[in-house]
């Protein structure tokens with residue numbers, strides 16, 4: 012990984028800008044009962060508690076078989092989560108309904124952008140054509156009606172925040188274009204791996220919880236101290252026994268009173 016430039020801000024407050032709903036947000040007249048309520052996607056300042064660990068559960072590649080299981084489980088356990096979705100996967104009334112359900116479930120759940128085509132699996136070609144790659148993200152932003160400009164790159168762990176870009180040489184041109192267009196790119200600190208033949212999770216839930224707590228104990232392993240972004244894929248948990256693995260993982264993390272589950276729009280230093 013080549014760091015293009017990293018500047019860290021001491022401030023722990025997310026500013027309220029660049030939301031696609033900012034026109035609504037900046038209308039500071041209090042709504043009366045007869046007018047539409049303030050849009051729920053209005054960005055509000057977020058103040059962090061330095062005694063807490065912030066855990067961002069993120070599920071990639073939905074809508075797919077497993078998305079509903081992850082969503083239902085997180086809802087049942089009362090934990091927030093983020094779904095990075097792929098535009099072309101929302102191709103039927105059923106999959107579009109899942110996207111809409113998650114979009115509307117904010118602030119407990121957040122829908123984010125994971126491209127239209129997922130690079131069609133050809134990551135090198137995709138990122139070697141940064142203009143084409145960015146258009147692919149813009150199309151997903153529109154087709155999925157993603158509320159915030161928050162992206163995860165397919166097949167690549169890169170970060171673009173308000174004051175920092177961390178990207179490999181392959182993706183740095185794409186990241187710069189996305190940054191210029193006001194997008195955030197979110198990578199991950201810890202990944203729950205899956206078997207590429209079966210899509211089943213590799214690590215046991217106890218092991219994953221240990222890895223997460225280990226990363227929190229050693230801040231150098233994290234992109235931002237006290238904040239851990241966990242990457243998983245919806246399809247890993249589509250079968251009941253593996254939905255149960257996810258439940259065990261979340262239950263172990265919940266036992267630590269310092270742990271707070273948040274959606275990724277509350278990650279520090281977003282645009």
Ligand SMILES: [Zn+2]
Nearest residue numbers: 071072165166
């Ligand atoms: Zn993906």
